[in-house]
Amino acid sequence: MARPRPGLYRLSRALRRVGLVVLVVLLLYVALVIYSASQIRPASSGGSTSAQVDPNGTAQLTTNVNLSNPGYFAFTDLHVALELRLPNGTLVGTGGSPVESFAGGTTGRIPVTFWMPLSRTSTTLLTHDLQLPMRIWLNLTYASLFSVNVGTSQNYSWGAPLARFNATPGNPTSETNGTILVPVAVTFNNDATFALTGNLDLVVSSSGGVVCSRNALDVSTPAHGSFDQTVDFYFAPSCSPSGGSIAMTYTGMGVTYAFPTQRLP
Amino acid sequence: MTADAPDPTPSTSSGPPTIPPGAAGIGTPPPAPVPATRSTPEPTSPLVDEAPPAPVPVAPARSPPAPALSPSVQIPGNARRAVVAVVVCLVLLIVLVFLPVVLLNRLAGLSGQGVSFSTSLTTSTVIVYGVVVSVLYGLRSALRPTRAYGPLTVLVSLVGIVYLLYLARLATFTIGGSDTTIGLDAAPFVTLLALVPLFGVLSGIVVTVEDFARPGERLRVDYPAPA
Numbered sequence A: 001m002a003r004p005r006p007g008l009y010r011l012s013r014a015l016r017r018v019g020l021v022v023l024v025v026l027l028l029y030v031a032l033v034i035y036s037a038s039q040i041r042p043a044s045s046g047g048s049t050s051a052q053v054d055p056n057g058t059a060q061l062t063t064n065v066n067l068s069n070p071g072y073f074a075f076t077d078l079h080v081a082l083e084l085r086l087p088n089g090t091l092v093g094t095g096g097s098p099v100e101s102f103a104g105g106t107t108g109r110i111p112v113t114f115w116m117p118l119s120r121t122s123t124t125l126l127t128h129d130l131q132l133p134m135r136i137w138l139n140l141t142y143a144s145l146f147s148v149n150v151g152t153s154q155n156y157s158w159g160a161p162l163a164r165f166n167a168t169p170g171n172p173t174s175e176t177n178g179t180i181l182v183p184v185a186v187t188f189n190n191d192a193t194f195a196l197t198g199n200l201d202l203v204v205s206s207s208g209g210v211v212c213s214r215n216a217l218d219v220s221t222p223a224h225g226s227f228d229q230t231v232d233f234y235f236a237p238s239c240s241p242s243g244g245s246i247a248m249t250y251t252g253m254g255v256t257y258a259f260p261t262q263r264l265p
Numbered sequence B: 001m002t003a004d005a006p007d008p009t010p011s012t013s014s015g016p017p018t019i020p021p022g023a024a025g026i027g028t029p030p031p032a033p034v035p036a037t038r039s040t041p042e043p044t045s046p047l048v049d050e051a052p053p054a055p056v057p058v059a060p061a062r063s064p065p066a067p068a069l070s071p072s073v074q075i076p077g078n079a080r081r082a083v084v085a086v087v088v089c090l091v092l093l094i095v096l097v098f099l100p101v102v103l104l105n106r107l108a109g110l111s112g113q114g115v116s117f118s119t120s121l122t123t124s125t126v127i128v129y130g131v132v133v134s135v136l137y138g139l140r141s142a143l144r145p146t147r148a149y150g151p152l153t154v155l156v157s158l159v160g161i162v163y164l165l166y167l168a169r170l171a172t173f174t175i176g177g178s179d180t181t182i183g184l185d186a187a188p189f190v191t192l193l194a195l196v197p198l199f200g201v202l203s204g205i206v207v208t209v210e211d212f213a214r215p216g217e218r219l220r221v222d223y224p225a226p227a
Helices: A007-038 B080-111 B122-143 B150-172 B189-192 B195-213 B215-222
Strands: A045-055 A058-069 A077-084 A091-096 A100-102 A107-119 A130-142 A146-158 A163-169 A180-189 A196-205 A209-223 A226-235 A243-250 A255-258 B114-117 B172-176 B181-183
Touching: A007 B195, A007 B215, A058 A077, A058 B150, A077 A107, A100 A107, A146 B189, A163 A243, A209 A226, A255 B080, B080 B114, B080 B172, B122 B150, B150 B181, B150 B189, B150 B195, B172 B189, B189 B195, B195 B215
Parallel strands: none
Antiparallel strands: A045 A058, A058 A107, A077 A091, A077 A100, A077 A130, A091 A107, A130 A146, A146 B181, A163 A180, A180 A226, A196 A209, A196 A243, A243 A255, B114 B172, B172 B181
């Protein structure tokens, strides 16, 4: 025959059972979270990448990172942060994404934007294609209870807008009016993912430092395009460029960059 | 807290002693009927806080009738409870100490394979807290028929809560390869786990109140004598 159970006894037993149920539920939840997390695949960069340079000389590149969340639980507070450095360790750019959330069983894209002040940090970026060490951090909360952060390193291929810039003076020739003509061939490749616009100011000086002639070129080169133009300089006989130098300055997109002075033969 | 005392109602069987309700040791037992014959009962009962009145031989015809509707109580012997306590303790040591320490050591050993693992949680923390909790649970199991059961339940649950809250501060794990690291912060989950011993605290309080307010009541249900 079943014995009657006192009220306090039943209460204490019920409390213990509730605790046990909570424990079992939490353990099952963790098991489900682990299984669900095992379904997640690494994010891949995809879609269009856009690039532009602000008037203040900051290159802004935006790409989309594809993310698939086939599990049962949501990603919340998902945020990507990144930084770019020169090979010598100098910080040249930072970026990130807005804070996003992805429900379980969905795929989506996270827009990641990073900014590189071309003029302020390093003008090396204007003229040199580089493999820039990039550090990426991804922070998210999974299943409301677990904060996950992933840090990874990659190399970012930076294409310089004035890559392989060259100004090659030609042989001087005497003109009929007594002036001397020196053609200077200006070539470079725009390896960047954005178009380059601006102008190029060229100044030829004599060996004594006297400015003999100056000229300017409009520059408009699409992304991954090349530039090849010849500028003719005319010198008065009194100002011989022989042994002098040519100075070039690029101005545009918020950037002013003086190339290293080249000696003339 | 507990005092061994002679079993007030020796059973005629060879098994554990059978105690009528009210004589279970939690509270003042009423006079119990004493059988005319006496076998070799468990010499002691761990239940009592106050010594029950010594059994007085009374002629069977004059002894008060046993409460026919009230069930009697059969407390396991000391040896059996000690064995159960040791088993409980060992199981908990395996779950709370052995397995976590093995896991931590395995993860720490990954560094030899080019994978680094770091956590604020140390094996000594796991061992110390795990041993304390396991021993307390074992002790609680052994003292279940006594008044100490409720307070011990509260104590062991409080220790569990403190342990889990302390663990929550350390529950960050980082595993890294050559160029990728993954960090996990399980603090919210571990904090939530502290709900489990919180219910233990509440249950222990209720048991304590019950044992002091209605002595022996719990034992009738926990240790019913076979019909």
